[in-house]
Amino acid sequence: MEQNLKPDAVTLTKALAAHLAAARPADLTPAARHAARRGVLDWVGCALAASAHPEIDILVAVLQETGGRPQASVLGRGLKLGLLDAPLANGQMGHLLDFDDTHMGGVVLHTSSPVLAALFALAERKPVSGEALMLAYAVGFEAGVRAGRSAPGHHQGGWHLTGTLGSIAAGAASGRLLGLDAQRMTYALGIAATQAGGMQQNRGTMCKSFHAGKAAQNGVLAALLAERGFDSSQEIIEGKRGFARIYSDVAAPQALTADLGGAWLIETNGHKPHACGVVLHPLIDAVIALRNRARIDPASVDAIELRLHPLVLTITGVTEPTSGLQSKFSLRHSAAVALADGAAGIAQYSDARAADPAIAALRRKVTAVADETLRKDEAHAAIVAGGGRHAVHVAHASGTTDNPMSDAAIEAKFLANATPLIGDARARKAAALAWSLDEVADVRELIALLA
Amino acid sequence: MEQNLKPDAVTLTKALAAHLAAARPADLTPAARHAARRGVLDWVGCALAASAHPEIDILVAVLQETGGRPQASVLGRGLKLGLLDAPLANGQMGHLLDFDDTHMGGVVLHTSSPVLAALFALAERKPVSGEALMLAYAVGFEAGVRAGRSAPGHHQGGWHLTGTLGSIAAGAASGRLLGLDAQRMTYALGIAATQAGGMQQNRGTMCKSFHAGKAAQNGVLAALLAERGFDSSQEIIEGKRGFARIYSDVAAPQALTADLGGAWLIETNGHKPHACGVVLHPLIDAVIALRNRARIDPASVDAIELRLHPLVLTITGVTEPTSGLQSKFSLRHSAAVALADGAAGIAQYSDARAADPAIAALRRKVTAVADETLRKDEAHAAIVAGGGRHAVHVAHASGTTDNPMSDAAIEAKFLANATPLIGDARARKAAALAWSLDEVADVRELIALLA
Numbered sequence: 001m002e003q004n005l006k007p008d009a010v011t012l013t014k015a016l017a018a019h020l021a022a023a024r025p026a027d028l029t030p031a032a033r034h035a036a037r038r039g040v041l042d043w044v045g046c047a048l049a050a051s052a053h054p055e056i057d058i059l060v061a062v063l064q065e066t067g068g069r070p071q072a073s074v075l076g077r078g079l080k081l082g083l084l085d086a087p088l089a090n091g092q093m094g095h096l097l098d099f100d101d102t103h104m105g106g107v108v109l110h111t112s113s114p115v116l117a118a119l120f121a122l123a124e125r126k127p128v129s130g131e132a133l134m135l136a137y138a139v140g141f142e143a144g145v146r147a148g149r150s151a152p153g154h155h156q157g158g159w160h161l162t163g164t165l166g167s168i169a170a171g172a173a174s175g176r177l178l179g180l181d182a183q184r185m186t187y188a189l190g191i192a193a194t195q196a197g198g199m200q201q202n203r204g205t206m207c208k209s210f211h212a213g214k215a216a217q218n219g220v221l222a223a224l225l226a227e228r229g230f231d232s233s234q235e236i237i238e239g240k241r242g243f244a245r246i247y248s249d250v251a252a253p254q255a256l257t258a259d260l261g262g263a264w265l266i267e268t269n270g271h272k273p274h275a276c277g278v279v280l281h282p283l284i285d286a287v288i289a290l291r292n293r294a295r296i297d298p299a300s301v302d303a304i305e306l307r308l309h310p311l312v313l314t315i316t317g318v319t320e321p322t323s324g325l326q327s328k329f330s331l332r333h334s335a336a337v338a339l340a341d342g343a344a345g346i347a348q349y350s351d352a353r354a355a356d357p358a359i360a361a362l363r364r365k366v367t368a369v370a371d372e373t374l375r376k377d378e379a380h381a382a383i384v385a386g387g388g389r390h391a392v393h394v395a396h397a398s399g400t401t402d403n404p405m406s407d408a409a410i411e412a413k414f415l416a417n418a419t420p421l422i423g424d425a426r427a428r429k430a431a432a433l434a435w436s437l438d439e440v441a442d443v444r445e446l447i448a449l450l451a
Numbered sequence: 452m453e454q455n456l457k458p459d460a461v462t463l464t465k466a467l468a469a470h471l472a473a474a475r476p477a478d479l480t481p482a483a484r485h486a487a488r489r490g491v492l493d494w495v496g497c498a499l500a501a502s503a504h505p506e507i508d509i510l511v512a513v514l515q516e517t518g519g520r521p522q523a524s525v526l527g528r529g530l531k532l533g534l535l536d537a538p539l540a541n542g543q544m545g546h547l548l549d550f551d552d553t554h555m556g557g558v559v560l561h562t563s564s565p566v567l568a569a570l571f572a573l574a575e576r577k578p579v580s581g582e583a584l585m586l587a588y589a590v591g592f593e594a595g596v597r598a599g600r601s602a603p604g605h606h607q608g609g610w611h612l613t614g615t616l617g618s619i620a621a622g623a624a625s626g627r628l629l630g631l632d633a634q635r636m637t638y639a640l641g642i643a644a645t646q647a648g649g650m651q652q653n654r655g656t657m658c659k660s661f662h663a664g665k666a667a668q669n670g671v672l673a674a675l676l677a678e679r680g681f682d683s684s685q686e687i688i689e690g691k692r693g694f695a696r697i698y699s700d701v702a703a704p705q706a707l708t709a710d711l712g713g714a715w716l717i718e719t720n721g722h723k724p725h726a727c728g729v730v731l732h733p734l735i736d737a738v739i740a741l742r743n744r745a746r747i748d749p750a751s752v753d754a755i756e757l758r759l760h761p762l763v764l765t766i767t768g769v770t771e772p773t774s775g776l777q778s779k780f781s782l783r784h785s786a787a788v789a790l791a792d793g794a795a796g797i798a799q800y801s802d803a804r805a806a807d808p809a810i811a812a813l814r815r816k817v818t819a820v821a822d823e824t825l826r827k828d829e830a831h832a833a834i835v836a837g838g839g840r841h842a843v844h845v846a847h848a849s850g851t852t853d854n855p856m857s858d859a860a861i862e863a864k865f866l867a868n869a870t871p872l873i874g875d876a877r878a879r880k881a882a883a884l885a886w887s888l889d890e891v892a893d894v895r896e897l898i899a900l901l902a
Contacts, residue, residue: 058679066534066675068519082533083517158697163645194614194658195665197648200692201684207645210681214646224517228509230661233652241651246609 011235012256013242016146017189018182019260020139020172025131028138032264033438036134041434042101042271042410043094043112044075044450045417049346050096051076052421055206059089059213072121073451076421080451083121083224084217087170091117091216095162096209097346098328099275099417103141104376104401105268106255107148107161108278114166114215115140115173121220122177123443130440136177141266143189144169149255150237151248159247163198163211168243170219178227190232192222193243204318204326271410272399274344279312280334281397282379287338290383294390298340298358303365306335307380310370319363327354336362339383346417377402411435422450462686463707464693467597468640469633470711471590471623476582479589483715484889487585492885493552493722493861494545494563495526495901496868500797501547502527503872506657510540510664523572524902527872531902534572534675535668538621542568542667546613547660548797549779550726550868554592555827555851556719557706558599558612559729565617565666566591566624572671573628574894581891587628592717594640595620600706601688602699610698614649614662619694621670629678641683643673644694655769655777722861723850725795730763731785732848733830738789741834745841749791749809754816757786758831761821770814778805787813790834797868828853862886873901 028036050056051074060074063085070080074089081089094100094113103109119136122128144165148154155161171192175185195218198211226232237243238253245251274284283306290296312331321327327334327349336359337348353359371380377400382391396402405413411431418427430449433440440446479487501507502525511525514536521531525540532540545551545564554560570587573579595616599605606612622643626636646669649662677683688694689704696702725735734757741747763782772778778785778800787810788799804810822831828851833842847853856864862882869878881900884891891897 055681058676058681061679062672062675066522066672068533071517082519158692190653190656191658191661194650194653194662195648197646199645199684199687199694199697201687201690201694201697202641202645203692205641205683206681207642207683210642211645221513221517224513225509228512230506230509230657232656232658233650236650236652239652241609241654243650243652246650246652 009234012238012253013189013235014182014186015257016143016260017185020142020176021180021182021185023135023139023176025135028135029264029267031267032138033134035266035269036137037435037437038271038407038410039101039112039137039266039269040116040437041414041431043116044430045414046097046099047090047093048076048421048450049099049417050093053096055096056089056093059092063089072124073447075450078451083125084221086121087117087216087220088213090120092209092213095212097275098277099272099346102270102272102278103145103265103268104270104278105145105265107145107165108155109144109148109165110162110212111141111144111169111269113162113212114170114219117213117216118170118174118219119177120447122174124447127442127444128177130437130443132177133443134437136173138264138266139176140169140173141264141269143172145265146256147237147243150244150251150253152252153248153250157248158200160198160200160202160208160211163215164196164247166212166215167192167196167218170216171222174219174223175226178223180223180226184226186234187230187232188223188226190236191225191230192219193236194232195222196243204329268401270399270401271405273405273409273413275346275349276328276334276344277316278399279315279376280331281399282377282394283308283312283331283381284334284338284344285397286379286381286392286394287335288342289392289394290381290390291339291342294383296339296383296385296390298362301339301362301365301383301385303367303384304335304339305382305384306331306366306368307371307374308368309374309376309378310372311376313368313370321354324349324351324354330363331368332363332366333359335366460685463689463704464640464686465633465637466708467594467711468636471593471627472631472633472636474586474590474627476586479586480715480718482718483589484585486717486720487588488886488888489722489858489861490552490563490588490717490720491567491888492865492882494567495881496865497548497551498541498544499527499872499901500550500868501544504547506547507540507544510543514540523575524898526901529902534576535672538568538572538667538671539664541571543660543664546663548726549728550723550797553721553723553729554596554716554719555721555729556596556716558596558616559606560595560599560616561613561663562592562595562617562620562720564613564663565621565670568664568667569621569625569670570628571898573625575898578893578895579628581888581894583628584894585888587624589715589717590627591620591624592715592720594623596716597707598688598694601695601702601704603703604699604701608699609651611649611651611653611659611662614666615647615698617663617666618643618647618669621667622673625670625674626677629674631674631677635677637685638681638683639674639677641687642676642681643670644687645683646673647694655780719852721850721852722856724856724860724864726797726800727779727785727795728767729850730766730827731782732850733828733845734759734763734782734832735785735789735795736848737830737832737843737845738786739793740843740845741832741841742790742793745834747790747834747836747841749813752790752813752816752834752836754818754835755786755790756833756835757782757817757819758822758825759819760825760827760829761823762827764819764821772805775800775802775805781814782819783814783817784810786817
């Protein structure tokens with residue numbers, strides 16, 4: 001236990017907190033700035049695309065009843081909620097379609113939904129520059145990914161990292177935006193981490209994206225409490241009953257501060273072309289490639305044969321999804337829509353598409369085998385049709401570090417997501433602001449376009 | 452994963468939810484009713500006693516800034532906060548002094564701070580009878596304790612059960628108060644559990660009691676979302692990546708529904724005469740008994756020798772506490788104040804008392820050895836003073852099931868806690884209302900006296 005720690009004791013958590021509290025915009029590398037611009041643009045599009053979803057209607061209705069003063073904007077809905085409620089709504093929206101960014105640096109973390117939902121709310125509390133937002137955003141990646149690396153058994157243990165690590169990331173990012181000193185940043189980490197939750201058991205339900213919203217809310221609350229001197233353990237990650245020990249069967253607390261001050265972790269963030277988990281991207285790329293190359297008529301297909309990293313089968317093994325949310329956890333559904341539509345976007349993971357008999361028929365033709373020699377971003381696919389067999393190998397799925405989306409592709413994705421909600425003119429203006437985020441004096445300028 | 456579960460699948464969580472949703476006030480035994488009256492009275496006193504504490508000032512200041520409409524009362528502070536914020540404040544207040552009730556039925560759970568903080572807020576949303584409150588309160592014990600029994604490695608794993616099980620308990624209790632059907636109660640459990648958090652690492656910090664407040668808030672939010680159809684896993688406790696599996700190294704999911712419909716778990720709730728963890732009660736009783744029997748002058752003491760259940764040394768091993776909060780995790784401090792003051796109440800765990808040189812000198816005379824043959828409610832103590840050695844054995848500590856506080860003692864504790872905050876007349880009126888809670892038509896009558 002840490003109760004006997006002297007206030008001046010040096011701990012890993014305090015060392016990380018001190019580093020993050022001292023970070024300045026001038027410390028951001030060009031690559032980190034570029035990644036931050038891309039991340040903001042992609043995330044706000046994903047949030048907008050989900051803003052009219054029925055489960056957001058439920059959440060917003062509850063928060064309107066329980067909440068109070070309109071303090072922070074809910075994107076795409078033309079309304080404001082309280083400073084702790086807007087992050088809950090925006091965070092859930094950002095993650096709802098499984099279309100948001102993925103960091104794969106040792107952990108699989110959707111950082112932006114918790115972090116940017118938190119920062120956007122705080123940006124309406126006091127004016128914040130684009131550069132300050134970018135720095136806090138990058139700080140969130142450092143805290144979240146490092147906490148994850150310090151608890152290597154965390155995902156395998158059944159946790160939804162976007163909820164758990166997301167709380168820590170959002171707490172650190174919020175703390176940086178508020179300008180907390182090292183001691184208060186330590187507390188922000190301690191208060192944020194002790195609220196961390198989210199079980200993989202809730203995959204395929206409304207709770208999955210709710211975890212991202214809660215993480216955002218937890219982070220804002222942690223930072224606001226720490227700002228006023230609310231305290232916590234000084235070693236919430238590495239302590240005997242701290243995060244790395246109790247959320248993971250293996251602890252690697254030194255990872256918390258390893259290579260601190262080197263490249264920013266945000267630089268290796270990934271963005272998704274397809275509206276589903278990153279593990280599904282290799283097989284979707286492969287099936288679309290086969291479809292385009294061999295001009296296969298879906299009606300003529302006898303079998304779709306996949307060879308995949310074992311994790312894909314574990315995470316996305318749903319055979320007969322009964323809802324759009326569930327279909328995001330079905331590799332069979334993903335292969336089926338990729339073949340039928342040549343796409344795996346928002347439309348392909350709707351309730352209607354999950355129930356479509358033609359897609360269901362295709363799903364039943366999919367077989368998948370696990371191959372431990374494959375990387376997670378790799379897939380082999382073959383389609384047997386009309387007596388022929390067409391095969392393809394995807395070495396690096398689109399959207400991953402080795403095959404990233406181009407800036408143009410990210411902007412196109414944003415415009416497709418945002419235009420139906422805010423119209424073409426506002427969407428283009430928002431994109432221009434995001435690309436020049438470093439020069440934006442007050443982030444509310446961007447938020448106003450998206451609200 | 453549970454995505455393939457058919458909606459009509461029978462699960463343990465659904466069976467528990469169906470049972471709790473169907474419970475009626477007429478099902479409450481006289482013993483359960485009696486326990487509920489005692490529980491309400493004791494809890495509101497504990498909350499009032501902590502209501503002016505500095506960390507509550509911080510929390511309330513943040514919630515006043517971020518929150519909105521005054522919807523639910525914060526006890527003892529003459530103000531209202533939002534429907535999700537008041538439970539956070541009242542829940543933290545209830546647990547802050549470690550003076551609130553303890554259920555030891557297989558898990559050590561402070562049920563009332565999360566559950567009653569949630570129910571009190573909802574009682575200001577729509578009129579609620581005393582009887583309906585009592586039923587929902589009892590439902591909270593069933594859900595929280597049963598979830599704990601289904602995850603037997605949970606406490607040992609480093610979790611603060613009042614945060615984790617408290618979320619589940621508060622979700623179920625809130626769901627019952629809202630009259631959710633079995634399906635929505637299942638969701639309330641799923642949404643509440645997936646928010647569960649709280650690490651033992653934060654013992655001795657402001658976060659410990661914050662966990663109780665968060666649990667209350669999580670429970671209210673879960674029930675309000677479920678009421679409107681927000682969904683979750685149907686097997687959040689027993690599922691492959693559910694609570695019993697990922698919050699515990701051992702899972703015993705059958706415990707969730709074992710003996711369902713037998714005695715109510717609230718009947719075996721315990722109340723504390725001393726303002727600290729229940730594990731400290733046996734040694735405090737022992738030292739006070741020796742002090743009274745042998746009229747020992749603290750200045751003459753050479754040694755205080757304790758033989759205790761091993762858990763006491765693990766949980767309360769702080770040797771030199773530097774704050775009142777830390778002193779609650781110090782068996783040495785507890786023995787020292789018990790000897791010096793003949794008491795271990797709120798005053799004995801203040802910052803001033805923790806720093807008192809006379810107490811510090813006594814603390815250093817305490818030695819404690821672990822004895823695995825002892826029960827948790829048992830202690831041996833001896834004081835060496837003036838050449839003599841005085842020994843005592845406490846078989847069952849006060850406040851435990853085998854040595855419960857009397858109704859009169861609970862009322863006296865309540866009056867001592869409440870009178871400084873709300874005055875004698877209101878305190879006596881509140882006590883009378885609590886003792887006749889079954890007949891109270893609208894719980895707001897009680898809340899108005901305490902606010």
